[in-house]
Amino acid sequence: MHDRDTIAAIATAAGAGGVGIVRLSGPQAAAIARTLCGRLLRPRHAHHVRFADADGSTIDDGIALYFAAPASYTGEDVVELQAHGSPAVLQWLLARCVALGARHARPGEFSERAFLEGRLDLAQAEAVADLIAASDLRAARAARRALDGEFSTRVDALADALLNVRIHVEATIDFSDEPIDTLGGAQLRAGLDALAGDLHALQGAAERGRRLRDGLHAVIVGPPNAGKSSLLNALAGSDRAIVTDVAGTTRDLLHETVRIGGVELKLVDTAGLREGGDAIEREGMRRARAELERADLAIVVLDARAPAAGKAAVDAAVACVPQRLWVHNKADLLGAAPTGAEPDTVFVSALTGNGLQTLHARFTALAGAADADEGAFTARARHVDALRRAAEALADARAQLDHELLDLCAESLRQAHEALGEITGRVRADDLLGYIFSSFCIGK
Numbered sequence: 001m002h003d004r005d006t007i008a009a010i011a012t013a014a015g016a017g018g019v020g021i022v023r024l025s026g027p028q029a030a031a032i033a034r035t036l037c038g039r040l041l042r043p044r045h046a047h048h049v050r051f052a053d054a055d056g057s058t059i060d061d062g063i064a065l066y067f068a069a070p071a072s073y074t075g076e077d078v079v080e081l082q083a084h085g086s087p088a089v090l091q092w093l094l095a096r097c098v099a100l101g102a103r104h105a106r107p108g109e110f111s112e113r114a115f116l117e118g119r120l121d122l123a124q125a126e127a128v129a130d131l132i133a134a135s136d137l138r139a140a141r142a143a144r145r146a147l148d149g150e151f152s153t154r155v156d157a158l159a160d161a162l163l164n165v166r167i168h169v170e171a172t173i174d175f176s177d178e179p180i181d182t183l184g185g186a187q188l189r190a191g192l193d194a195l196a197g198d199l200h201a202l203q204g205a206a207e208r209g210r211r212l213r214d215g216l217h218a219v220i221v222g223p224p225n226a227g228k229s230s231l232l233n234a235l236a237g238s239d240r241a242i243v244t245d246v247a248g249t250t251r252d253l254l255h256e257t258v259r260i261g262g263v264e265l266k267l268v269d270t271a272g273l274r275e276g277g278d279a280i281e282r283e284g285m286r287r288a289r290a291e292l293e294r295a296d297l298a299i300v301v302l303d304a305r306a307p308a309a310g311k312a313a314v315d316a317a318v319a320c321v322p323q324r325l326w327v328h329n330k331a332d333l334l335g336a337a338p339t340g341a342e343p344d345t346v347f348v349s350a351l352t353g354n355g356l357q358t359l360h361a362r363f364t365a366l367a368g369a370a371d372a373d374e375g376a377f378t379a380r381a382r383h384v385d386a387l388r389r390a391a392e393a394l395a396d397a398r399a400q401l402d403h404e405l406l407d408l409c410a411e412s413l414r415q416a417h418e419a420l421g422e423i424t425g426r427v428r429a430d431d432l433l434g435y436i437f438s439s440f441c442i443g444k
C-alpha cells in the first residue's frame with residue numbers, strides 16, 4: 001500500500017515561536033531518535049535531552065516524546081522532538097533526521113498514513129485539515145465534530161442500511177427459485193424510501209457544512225445603477241469598486257471576500273443587466289450570467305424607488321441560483337413606505353448604511369451558520385457531490401424496483417453504496433487519495 005519510509009517534517013507553523021516541533025513517523029523513528037538524543041526513549045514519557053549533530057555538537061536541548069505503534073497519530077512509531085521554535089534550529093534538527101535516514105514528508109502525509117493505518121477515515125482526515133485552517137470558532141467547532149466522526153457515523157449508518165437492502169435484492173435475483181427468506185417488494189420499497197429520507201437530511205447537513213468551510217459564493221446582480229457596486233463597497237467596508245452615476249460602470253467581475261457573522265461571503269460584483277449596451281458591457285453581462293451558474297446565492301439589487309424596472313431580465317438570470325435574496329437599495333430616497341416587494345425583501349441604503357445589519361442577519365441565516373452550534377460539522381464539495389450521486393442512484397433504484405427491473409435496481413444500489421463509501425474512503429480509488437492529501441500542510 002504505502003512505502004515504509006520514515007518521514008520527518010517540522011510540524012509547527014513557519015516562523016519563530018517559543019517551541020517548535022519536528023515530527024517523525026515510521027519504522028526507523030525510534031532508532032533515529034536514539035542517535036539524535038543519545039538515549040533510548042521510553043514510550044509515552046517526556047525526556048529532557050540534548051539533540052546532537054553528527055560531530056557531537058549540540059543542535060539544541062528540548063523534549064523528546066515517543067509514541068510506539070500502533071498507539072500514535074499515524075498508527076506507526078512516532079517521535080516528536082520539541083526544541084526552541086527557531087526556524088534555523090528546526091531546519092537543522094530536520095536535516096539531522098534526514099541524514100539519519102528519514103525523508104521529508106509530503107504535505108498531509110502524516111494524516112494520509114493515519115488513514116492508511118485505519119486511525120482516521122477519509123472524512124475525518126479532511127476534518128484535520130479543516131480544523132487547522134478554521135478561521136473562526138464556529139468553523140473550528142464544526143471541523144472538530146467532523147473529526148470526532150459525527151459526519152462519518154451518519155454516512156456509515158446509511159451505508160449499512162443500504163447494504164442490507166442490497167443483500168436482499170441480490171439474494172432475490174440469485175436465489176429466485178429457492179425458498180429463502182428475503183424481504184418482499186413492499187418492504188424493500190419502504191426500506192428504500194426510509195433510506196432516501198435519511199440521505200436527504202444528510203445532504204442538507206453536508207451542504208451547510210460545506211458552506212461553513214468554503215463560505216457562500218454570493219453574486220450581486222441587478223439592473224444598471226441600482227447600486228450593486230455601492231453595496232459591495234458597503235459590505236466590504238472599503239472603496240473596492242468604482243461607483244459613478246453612469247449606467248454601465250461595472251464591466252468585469254470584481255471579487256471580494258468578507259466575513260459577516262461567522263460566515264465567509266465570497267462576493268462578486270457584476271455588470272448591470274439590461275438590453276443592448278456596447279460590446280464591452282455585453283461581455284460583462286455574459287460574465288455575470290456565467291458567474292451566476294456557479295453561485296450559491298444571488299443578491300438581487302433593485303432601485304427601491306422603481307423595483308420593477310429591469311427586474312424581468314434579472315429574474316430570468318437568477319432562476320438557476322439555489323438561493324436568492326432581494327435587496328431594495330437607495331431606501332434613503334423613498335418618500336412613502338414601500339409596496340409590491342418580493343416577500344423577505346431587505347431595504348437598505350448603501351449610501352447611509354441603513355439596513356445593512358438586517359442584511360448581515362439574513363446572510364448568517366442563509367449560510368446555516370445559525371445552526372452551526374447545534375451539531376453542525378464541516379463538509380466539502382466532494383462530500384456533497386458524493387451524496388448527490390448516491391441520492392440519484394437511490395432514486396433510480398426505487399424506480400427500477402417499481403418496474404421489477406431487479407438487475408438494474410441492484411446495480412443502482414451498488415452505485416449508491418460506492419458513492420457513500422467514497423466519503424469515508426471505505427470504498428476508495430487511489431487517485432482520490434492523492435488529490436485529497438495533497439491539499440494538506442506539511443507536518444500533518
Ligand SMILES: Nc1nc2c(ncn2[C@@H]2O[C@H](COP(=O)(O)OP(=O)(O)OP(=O)(O)O)[C@@H](O)[C@H]2O)c(=O)[nH]1
Nearest residue numbers: 224225226227228229230248249250272330350351
Ligand atoms: N441615494 C443613494 N444613492 C445611491 C445608493 N447606492 C448607490 N447610489 C448611487 O447610485 C449610483 C450608481 O451606483 P453604483 O454603485 O455605481 O451602481 P451599480 O449598480 O454598480 O451600477 P453599474 O455598475 O453601472 O451597473 C451612484 O451615483 C451611487 O452614488 C443609495 O443607497 N442611496
Ligand SMILES: [K+]
Nearest residue numbers: 225244246249
Ligand atoms: K453606475
Ligand SMILES: [Mg+2]
Nearest residue numbers: 228229249250
Ligand atoms: Mg457597478
